[in-house]
Amino acid sequence: MKINEIVAQNFSTIFEDNLRQEICNYGILKKADPDKIILEIRREIEFIPFIVSGVVKVMRRDGKGNGIFLHYLTTQQTSALAITYALQNKISDIRLKAESTISYITVPVKTVNSWFVKYNSWRSYYFQLNYKQTSFLIEKINDIAFENLEFRLLKYLEQASVVYNDNTINRKHFDIARDLKVSREAISRVLKKMEKDEIISLGRNKIILN
CATH class of the missing domain: 2.60.120.10 (Jelly Rolls)
Known part of the structure; x- marks a missing residue:
């Protein structure tokens, strides 16, 4: 074109x-x-x-x-x-x-x-x-300034989902941690909690919003 x-x-x-x-x-x-x-x-x-x-x-x-x-x-x-x-x-x-x-x-x-x-x-x-x-x-x-990491992380994932029009976000924990300026360990811990709460499902280098 x-x-x-x-x-x-x-x-x-x-x-x-x-x-x-x-x-x-x-x-x-x-x-x-x-x-x-x-x-x-x-x-x-x-x-x-x-x-x-x-x-x-x-x-x-x-x-x-x-x-x-x-x-x-x-x-x-x-x-x-x-x-x-x-x-x-x-x-x-x-x-x-x-x-x-x-x-x-x-x-x-x-x-x-x-x-x-x-x-x-x-x-x-x-x-x-x-x-x-x-x-x-x-x-x-x-x-x-005012929200906890779980709130920020969920918002980050929802924004990516909207931009890509896809509930599956293909991203490494390290990359998310770098974007949110926190440790990779903190991201992994919160993601596991969110999976336990059935907010998300975790795969290899991907996160699915339920």
């Missing part, structure tokens, strides 16, 4: 004609396999990725091996944080990593920044996206 067909299929109800044409003119269609990093921390942001298929994980990293999962990006989305960093000419403090095989369109930052002046649909899209993703972050801070 050509880029103009993909843009029309994904963004015809979101962006006006001229903006969609600019995405076609300046955008590059790319694909990435699972675990491929498409935006790295401590790097200048040269392009903004628009997801057209698959799932991308957004993480906050400190460059010392420490990090925490923030939220997912799916079809018709991009990272409001990445746009904000680019607007301020700041290097990235987040990592965008493909969770599944993904297709995405990269558009140069200079082009994206010009849309704020030119297109009402872009401003509306960005503000809605920023509100939604900021709400995710506030909710995550609230959960870390």
Whole structure:
């Protein structure tokens, strides 16, 4: 499928004609396999990725091996944080990593920044996206501060289930522990309790929501 067909299929109800044409003119269609990093921390942001298929994980990293999962990006989305960093000419403090095989369109930052002046649909899209993703972050801070690990873990699994439209979450205990910034032993212990309570069923590197 050509880029103009993909843009029309994904963004015809979101962006006006001229903006969609600019995405076609300046955008590059790319694909990435699972675990491929498409935006790295401590790097200048040269392009903004628009997801057209698959799932991308957004993480906050400190460059010392420490990090925490923030939220997912799916079809018709991009990272409001990445746009904000680019607007301020700041290097990235987040990592965008493909969770599944993904297709995405990269558009140069200079082009994206010009849309704020030119297109009402872009401003509306960005503000809605920023509100939604900021709400995710506030909710995550609230959960870390006030909720126990079982609540956080169940919420994490339910979010993954919704994103993938599948009750089976294929993930190692180590990866979950890293995303939630807790020990692997703590995750394994809580998962076993949840299985005993018949909330989930455990398999090899997979968790099934009952």
